Every structure is written in structure tokens, then in C-alpha cells.
Amino acid sequence: MIDSEKIRNDFPILQETVYGHPLTYLDNAATTQKPRCVVDRIKEGYLHRNANVHRGVHFLSQEATEAHESARERVRRFIHARSTSEIIFTRGTTESINLVASSFGELLSEGDEILTTVMEHHSNIVPWQLLEQRRGVVLKALPIRKDGTLQTEQLESLITSRTRLITLAHVSNTLATVNPVREIIRLAHAHGIPVLLDGAQSVPHFPVDVEELDADFLAFSGHKIYGPAGIGILYGKEEWLEKLPPYQGGGEMIDKVSFEKTTFNVLPYKFEAGTPDFIGSTALAAALEYIDGIGMESVAAHEQRLMDYALRRLGEIPEMRIIGGAEKRSGLISFLVGDIHPYDLGTILDKLGIAVRTGHHCAQPVMDYYGIDGTVRASFGIYNTEEDIDILVEGIDRAIRLFHH
Ligand SMILES: Cc1ncc(COP(=O)(O)O)c(C=O)c1O
Known part of the structure; x- marks a missing residue:
């Protein structure tokens, strides 16, 4: 209790x-309300520890980097990922899904299929529709029943040799349905298809273990789990993240830049262009500590x-x-x-x-x-x-x- x-x-x-x-x-x-410890962490960060991460030799920058990277480790533990290389900071669930649609989308050709469901939040529909327009992929949706459940028995018949990704909500934000994602992932993997879980409404409400679920990608938002708005997570299996091209270009995500050839940074930085929300990350860690304490x-x-x-x-x-x-x-x-x-x-x-x-x-x-x-x-x-x-x-x-x- x-x-x-x-x-x-x-x-x-x-x-x-x-x-x-x-x-x-x-x-x-x-969105959830914030416990005092989360707000205190933001305040303390800006008042006493503010410096850009990963770039400075100076004391504050190193301290800020350490706090940001230990926040990444906190997130890793929370969802039981194998490595911090698999934890990418984003702005939220929406950006996490857009990242996959954009980078995974680069691997797709005309006629390839993405399978989603009818019960998705728009953020798990529209990025794929944009990809339809950009690359000629085809978006299909698994139907639902009046009781608010997925017609999972239709899944097998919707999968074709062109299905490249299944992307679905772990929990519906409208119907409350907890989808049978373990079974769906198992079936998808039997066909060699990776699965993206929209965890916006699951991660804040019950234990979610990416290793146990064998999810390939998982997206969630900090602000729905008692943390700040503007920060979220994309978990991706290392073998997938290694295969995907970068999402945005800029500082941080590079190894070496020249006009002849630019090489990219290692994971997870390859997907984190620009200055991250290094105070938001630590506040998210405070929220996870708080909820883990309960x-x-x-x-x-x-x-x-x-x-x-x-x-x-x-x-x-x-x-x-x-x-x-x-x-x-x-x-x-x-x-x-x-x-x-x-x-x-x-x-x-x-x-x-x-x-x-x-x-x-x-x-x-x-x-x-x-x-x-x-x-x-x-x-x-x-x-x-x-x-x-x-x-x-x-x-x-x-x-x-x-x-x-
Ligand atoms: C199931 C689901 N997916 C995605 C989102 C989008 O989350 P955000 O607006 O934090 O990116 C929400 C919440 O709005 C949601 O409930």
C-alpha cells in the first residue's frame, strides 16, 4: 500500500x-504534477551546476556532464536496458517516434510497409504518414474491437514480406487497454520484424522491462512520469541503433567534420545533435528516483x-x-x-x-x-x-x- x-x-x-x-x-x-524533489533539482541545476556538457575541461562542465550521464544510467536501470548506448535523450515520445520514422525510414524503399494500430495517439500515426509521402512506404493499421482491444488475431494476415516495422501503443491513452505486446513482439520477431513500443502511457504506470519484453524500440515522455516537459527517451537495441543513420546533424553527434568527409560519434551521441537538455535529464532522473522509491x-x-x-x-x-x-x-x-x-x-x-x-x-x-x-x-x-x-x-x-x- x-x-x-x-x-x-x-x-x-x-x-x-x-x-x-x-x-x-x-x-x-x-501530464503529471511534479514532486518538490524534481523542481528542486531543476533549480539547483541552474543555480549551481549550469555549464554545457561534454565540451569543457572546466570543473562545472565536467560536473554537468557527470550529472547528465548518470541520469542516462538512471533511465537505463529504470527500463532495464543493457547499456547506456541504448538510451537516447529526446524531447519526448513524439520526437522519439519521429526519430525512428526519420532514421529507420532512410532504410526503407517504396512499397515497404509499416504496421500500426487504430488505437494510436496521432504521434504514432502522422510521422509514418509523412514517411509515406516522403518515401512511398505503406502504412497499415491493425483494427480494434468495440471492447477496446486489438484484433490481434488479424496480425498474422496483415504481415507481408514487405512489413518492415510494427509500431504500437503499449497502453492506449484513450481506451486504457494494455496491449499484449509480449505476444505481438514474439510474433513479429518470428517474421524478422522489429517492434517500436509507444510507452507514453505504460512506463509511468507499471514496471516496463525492455529486455524481458524484447522490444526493439521504446519511446516515453518525462513529463508523464513526474519529470519535466521537454525531455523524453528513445530506447533502441544497440544493433538497430548501429544500423540507423543519424537523425539530426550538428554538434555532439559527430566524430570528425571536414568538407570532404564527416564521421559520426558513437552511440548514443550519434542521435543527439546539439546541446541536450542537461538540466531536464537530471530532473527526469530525480523523478525516476522518486517513483522508484515508491x-x-x-x-x-x-x-x-x-x-x-x-x-x-x-x-x-x-x-x-x-x-x-x-x-x-x-x-x-x-x-x-x-x-x-x-x-x-x-x-x-x-x-x-x-x-x-x-x-x-x-x-x-x-x-x-x-x-x-x-x-x-x-x-x-x-x-x-x-x-x-x-x-x-x-x-x-x-x-x-x-x-x-
Ligand atoms: C500514447 C501516447 N503516445 C504519445 C503521446 C505524445 O507524448 P508527448 O506529447 O509527450 O510527446 C502521448 C501523450 O500525449 C500518448 O498518450
Whole structure:
């Protein structure tokens, strides 16, 4: 059991009031709040340790480099990668996927196929569509079912001799479905196809071990795991990263530059052009230390309990329609209530200090599949409690009374 009271004290923002109500923050899938230790690390970095990394002989630069590189090691341990060569700092999940689309894309020719799924965030669709335009590759999507699960049994028939990569969400940000990625990776590998996992909604919520999953690539964002915005991770198996050409050109990613010939730096620097967010990396490490201190197993159990409670409580509301009903789900719930527009419901909840997300959640193909414009989404984090869910349910009840009278 996690000590919610103690955890809540680590997040000063949870003491804020919104329109005179205590803040009830249920928008963790969009971004999480930051514990004091993360903000302190940023402040301490800029106030006392600020110098560019990897370039200076001077004391501060060496200290900054050491902190940045030990952050990389922290990330490696967190996802259980074999080597820090496999950990690339990016701006977030979106850039991590774009990096693969760009560099892996260079290896592809017209008619090669990328296989994704219908439940993806736009950031795992659009980069591949851009690649379709650039290189004439073909993007295919594994369909879903009304219960919010993938039609995994269709996978084999969608794979062809031209399939070069399978890329999918580990957890859907809209349906909460935890996809059977281990089985998908096994099947893909049996066909010699690598797999990219979008871990934006998995890595913050339960233990993810890239070695155990045998994932070829994994992308996630710092800001969704209690760390700062603007930093994220691309994990890639060393043998793949060695094969891929660089993503961007500039300082840091080179070995030797001349107008005759330029050679590139070793991994992971080959993929890190320019000055990295060396303060963000250390703040991300602080977030991982913090969450590791609680334990990812405990985090998962806590959020699972909250979700079960929320499903039960929301289920008591007449006209409640929950979108996505997978058995294996992670801590978020998308829903609609009667004919109340999600935006109206979200606005009323906001006036009660309850932060939820409304809209298509950057997953318009999912909305199209269900024939809806959007949903209201409540998503949980380590500091949420059953009381937050009671407040949400009361808020929804109030909205229903307001709309029906
Ligand atoms: C499943 C999923 N993939 C990708 C993203 C994009 O993450 P970011 O905006 O941090 O790059 C998000 C969140 O917005 C997400 O939920």
C-alpha cells in the first residue's frame, strides 16, 4: 500500500484551489504534477551546476556532464536496458517516434510497409504518414474491437514480406487497454520484424522491462512520469541503433567534420545533435528516483485499485457509457454521460475544481471507430485517492442534474 498522504505532501500544487475548490487533478495521462524533489533539482541545476556538457575541461562542465550521464544510467536501470548506448535523450515520445520514422525510414524503399494500430495517439500515426509521402512506404493499421482491444488475431494476415516495422501503443491513452505486446513482439520477431513500443502511457504506470519484453524500440515522455516537459527517451537495441543513420546533424553527434568527409560519434551521441537538455535529464532522473522509491509494483497496484473503484462508482451513474472495456487496462477511464457533450461536462467539472480532459485525446481514428466526437477522460496518478473519485462522481451527478432540469 502506498502512503497517499505522504505522497500528496510532496506535490505542492495539490494544495492549490481552483474556483474556490480544492484541486482534484485527474488529467495525469496528459501530464503529471511534479514532486518538490524534481523542481528542486531543476533549480539547483541552474543555480549551481549550469555549464554545457561534454565540451569543457572546466570543473562545472565536467560536473554537468557527470550529472547528465548518470541520469542516462538512471533511465537505463529504470527500463532495464543493457547499456547506456541504448538510451537516447529526446524531447519526448513524439520526437522519439519521429526519430525512428526519420532514421529507420532512410532504410526503407517504396512499397515497404509499416504496421500500426487504430488505437494510436496521432504521434504514432502522422510521422509514418509523412514517411509515406516522403518515401512511398505503406502504412497499415491493425483494427480494434468495440471492447477496446486489438484484433490481434488479424496480425498474422496483415504481415507481408514487405512489413518492415510494427509500431504500437503499449497502453492506449484513450481506451486504457494494455496491449499484449509480449505476444505481438514474439510474433513479429518470428517474421524478422522489429517492434517500436509507444510507452507514453505504460512506463509511468507499471514496471516496463525492455529486455524481458524484447522490444526493439521504446519511446516515453518525462513529463508523464513526474519529470519535466521537454525531455523524453528513445530506447533502441544497440544493433538497430548501429544500423540507423543519424537523425539530426550538428554538434555532439559527430566524430570528425571536414568538407570532404564527416564521421559520426558513437552511440548514443550519434542521435543527439546539439546541446541536450542537461538540466531536464537530471530532473527526469530525480523523478525516476522518486517513483522508484515508491516502487513501480506499488504504483501499479495503487492505480489498479483506484481504477477498479472508479469503474464501480462511475458504473452506478445512470446513462454512463464507458468507452473501452478491456480486461487488462491501465489507470484511466474514458466516458460519456447520456447526451451531455464531453466539453460541457468537462467545463462543469472544471468549475468544481476537477481537472479532466475532454475531446479526442489525439486519437481521432478511435473516435471515428466509435462514431463519437470525443470523451471525458479521467486518468490517475500516484497521488490520487478514492476521495478524488468520489468528488468526480459527485461532480458528474451535479452536471446531470443541471442538464436534466
Ligand atoms: C500514447 C501516447 N503516445 C504519445 C503521446 C505524445 O507524448 P508527448 O506529447 O509527450 O510527446 C502521448 C501523450 O500525449 C500518448 O498518450
